Amino acid sequence: MSTLSERETRDAVPHRVGLWHAGVVVSTKTESPTGRSIVLDVPGWGGNIAGQHADLRLTAADGYQAVRSYSIASVSDGDRVELAVDRLPTGEVSPYLVDELRPGDQLELRGPLGGWFVWTPSLPGAVQLIGGGSGIVPLMAMIRSRTASGSDAPFRLLYSVRSPDDAFFRSELDTPTPGLDVTWLYTRVTPEGWGRSPGRITVDDLAESAFPASLSPAVFVCGPTGFVETVARALVALGHDPHKVKTERFGGA
Amino acid sequence: MSEHVDGNSLAGPLSELFAVDLTTASARCLGCGDVSELARAMVYPDPAGHVVRCSQCDDVLMVVVQEPDSVCIELRGMTWLKVPR
Ligand SMILES: Cc1cc2nc3c(=O)[nH]c(=O)nc-3n(C[C@H](O)[C@H](O)[C@H](O)COP(=O)(O)OP(=O)(O)OC[C@H]3O[C@@H](n4cnc5c(N)ncnc54)[C@H](O)[C@@H]3O)c2cc1C
Numbered sequence A: 001m002s003t004l005s006e007r008e009t010r011d012a013v014p015h016r017v018g019l020w021h022a023g024v025v026v027s028t029k030t031e032s033p034t035g036r037s038i039v040l041d042v043p044g045w046g047g048n049i050a051g052q053h054a055d056l057r058l059t060a061a062d063g064y065q066a067v068r069s070y071s072i073a074s075v076s077d078g079d080r081v082e083l084a085v086d087r088l089p090t091g092e093v094s095p096y097l098v099d100e101l102r103p104g105d106q107l108e109l110r111g112p113l114g115g116w117f118v119w120t121p122s123l124p125g126a127v128q129l130i131g132g133g134s135g136i137v138p139l140m141a142m143i144r145s146r147t148a149s150g151s152d153a154p155f156r157l158l159y160s161v162r163s164p165d166d167a168f169f170r171s172e173l174d175t176p177t178p179g180l181d182v183t184w185l186y187t188r189v190t191p192e193g194w195g196r197s198p199g200r201i202t203v204d205d206l207a208e209s210a211f212p213a214s215l216s217p218a219v220f221v222c223g224p225t226g227f228v229e230t231v232a233r234a235l236v237a238l239g240h241d242p243h244k245v246k247t248e249r250f251g252g253a
Numbered sequence B: 001m002s003e004h005v006d007g008n009s010l011a012g013p014l015s016e017l018f019a020v021d022l023t024t025a026s027a028r029c030l031g032c033g034d035v036s037e038l039a040r041a042m043v044y045p046d047p048a049g050h051v052v053r054c055s056q057c058d059d060v061l062m063v064v065v066q067e068p069d070s071v072c073i074e075l076r077g078m079t080w081l082k083v084p085r
């Protein structure tokens, strides 16, 4: 058997990132009045870990291209990728993804991307997840990774949404999972008889429902930029070590 | 895209140029001496590229400019960048 030359070896193992892969929409599912999840088949993708994202590239008939980042809700070692997108009314790309994309449509994806805002079952210790709106997406991947691996790491999720209808992955999150504790926060409309009046997340919410700083949990905060920065400041005020708090900003006010 | 995002969003654009994920690399800010992973930096997207600022002092760490035939990375605001092996 002959050995591969250095050149052949390099060509035989293409970089998985950096290049654009053609993806085909397999299915879509309505998650909320403004959001939906999209499952894609991306030959050559090769899997991703929890917390990573993909860059999506759309090309219009006239050749104009737009690129946006979307977190991956799924965890796998194969070519299936699940995204979940919230529609911004004035947005260029998200209304198309939420309202118009159909099974069979093609998109280009680059990734999996990002090795920092990630959780793997080998990481020890308690994990505090804090998501606002579509910021649940990479956190959902972490929860799914925990379940799929049989990890018994204690997990807590604080999920802030406008109203009960606006939650992504509602039925999955409402299914009791040992070791996973979910706290819902509503900013505009609450279910009937809900103890907390509607409002944005506060230091008190974190003090009441999140793992305390004394436990040194790994904390992942994701959502609109304003949400992430409010939460990150509150966590530091509550004594969390800034090095244990990882953040991912989706943009917006 | 008026509001900023963070260094996580650089993973894609930088993957065009580098085989390793630079968002986990630590940069030392020339302005204030802070050492943080690139993922923690503030990123101001712009049609021409990305302006990357220190999360502690807001000084410009790096600018990534998309040109028709090349990508120009200005590393004006960091003393060094340490890439984990
Ligand atoms: C790493 C990363 C991961 C992301 N993952 C997801 C994801 O999983 N799901 C998802 O739905 N989005 C995600 N986003 C946001 C996404 O990339 C787009 O910014 C978003 O879909 C808006 O694109 P657009 O073209 O529709 O709007 P644009 O035309 O780009 O912007 C329209 C207007 O909306 C504002 N805006 C932009 N983002 C937001 C926001 N998040 N909240 C409120 N206002 C905003 C802008 O300032 C602008 O004024 C992620 C962003 C990053 C950086």
Ligand SMILES: [Zn+2]
Pocket: B029, B030, B031, B032, B033, B034, B054, B055, B056, B057, B058, B059
């Ligand atoms: Zn600085």
